Amino acid sequence: MKVLFVTSAKTWGGVKSWMVRVMGAMSQKKVETVLLARGPEDFLDKAKEAGATVYPVRFGMDYAPWAVFKAVRMLRRLQPDVIITNISKEVRTYGVAARFLDIPVVARLGLAGDLPDNRRIRFDYRQLVRAAIVPSQSIKDGIPPHLLTPDKIRVIHNGIALSDKTASPGSTGVPVRLVYAGKISERKGVSFLCRAVRCLLEKGEALEFDLAGEGELLASLRTEYASFPGIRFHGHVSDLTYLLTHSHIGVMHSSYEGFPNTLLEYMAAGLAVITTPVDGIPEMIRPEQEGLFTPYGDEEAIFATLSRLIRAPEERLRLGRAARMRIETDFEISRQTDKIISYLKEVIAA
Structure with a gap:
């Protein structure tokens, strides 16, 4: 054929x-x-x-x-x-x-x-x-x-293919590292994520946030968060392996999605996942099993959920292992x- x-x-x-x-x-x-x-x-x-x-x-x-x-x-x-x-x-x-x-x-x-x-x-x-x-x-x-x-x-x-290169979401080292990969746009909720991370940094949390991707908000957000060295915009990244395997939590906060490849990449890397329960996402992630959900646009919920995982390395490890297992059984x-x-x-x- x-x-x-x-x-x-x-x-x-x-x-x-x-x-x-x-x-x-x-x-x-x-x-x-x-x-x-x-x-x-x-x-x-x-x-x-x-x-x-x-x-x-x-x-x-x-x-x-x-x-x-x-x-x-x-x-x-x-x-x-x-x-x-x-x-x-x-x-x-x-x-x-x-x-x-x-x-x-x-x-x-x-x-x-x-x-x-x-x-x-x-x-x-x-x-x-x-x-x-x-x-x-x-x-x-x-x-x-x-x-x-x-x-x-x-x-x-x-x-997605499973590889031997995986993250260690349960590691207790600091800082805790978040990663986002996708378009830097309002539909993807990137502004909400950045504001929640900024609040955590201002409260003294040992946290780093790496964002890979391009989009209409990239230039303005780079300028807005230039004084926060813990929030880093990398632009287009053709190979996400390093960012994924050196992170603890993968985040996505979209207002609508199909069946996002980015979440599959997080799951295959063994990351703990925080995302929104929209469209096809509940078909790939079950709440409290392979990831955690926050409603779109709810900055308080993002802040609370991030705070929860930052302080819970064992829960990050549990979620990451379950996410990778879901890839192996259902989405390989x-x-x-x-x-x-x-x-x-x-x-x-x-």
């Missing part, structure tokens, strides 16, 4: 991380993978490292005849058995071309909100997309059935990729 991944997204995101992991696992299972994408460069490099054949491409205007003609030529050259898309733009070129050539298109949707209910979306997902993969039941439940009927949507949770990438391959074969045969 040859699987073609197509993404026109310009920046890193959750689906691109998913693609790299799945391409790597498929390559290990002798499934041929090909990627068509326009960047960024580090994403193309990661895909090559994962074993995919990579072609940088331009997508052109939606439904443009010349763009569709180029896509038809590329598909005839590559001859994939199935195509996996990321966002709607590539459906409007490669999806149209695939329809001409009778190649099934499977949309990988990271959020129900990726499908606004308008005329274009209705045409794309009724006429050009044969099936969809979503990472959580909450996303499937949020997709209007007149866009994609439930029988065309398969829930397959994201996965090889097992999840087997489910994807099986579903793609169903779609091809239909």
Whole structure:
């Protein structure tokens, strides 16, 4: 089987991380993978490292005849058995071309909100997309059935590989280290996290907070917290291994999510996790078992929960061990990729 991944997204995101992991696992299972994408460069490099054949491409205007003609030529050259898309733009070129050539298109949707209910979306997902993969039941439940009927949507949770490099969340050394990885944005609740950490630092807690990522709030927050050496903004970090394995607690405070890869990374590293109980997150973390929940925007709850874990190394260790075990039993990438391959074969045969 040859699987073609197509993404026109310009920046890193959750689906691109998913693609790299799945391409790597498929390559290990002798499934041929090909990627068509326009960047960024580090994403193309990661895909090559994962074993995919990579072609940088331009997508052109939606439904443009010349763009569709180029896509038809590329598909005839590559001859994939199935195509996996990321966002709607590539459906409007490669999806149209695939329809001409009778190649099934499977949309990988990271959020129900990726499908606004308008005329274009209705045409794309009724006429050009044969099936969809979503990472959580909450996303499937949020997709209007007149866009994609439930029988065309398969829930397959994201996965991640376990490595031997893990954190020591129960270590009693000071300072206690927090890590956040993701977009520095209001939706991710980064301002709330920083204010809670600042209050803890002002009360004399031995605490350090490392933030990896870029976003619209990065410059302003760097300026606001420049006088707090315990709060460090690293910008984009391509390899999170060092930050994860030298931290005790992984935090994420999003107002909405799909099935976030960042939390899987925290869990695989054996970190104690503090997050919000929104959308697909309760499908991966059970409260008081693999992590602790705080309501979005509740700075007092963030402060109280951080205070609790800072003073409880044994609880951090318990949560971190349970989180890593949950990855091993339910979200290991090889097992999840087997489910994807099986579903793609169903779609091809239909």
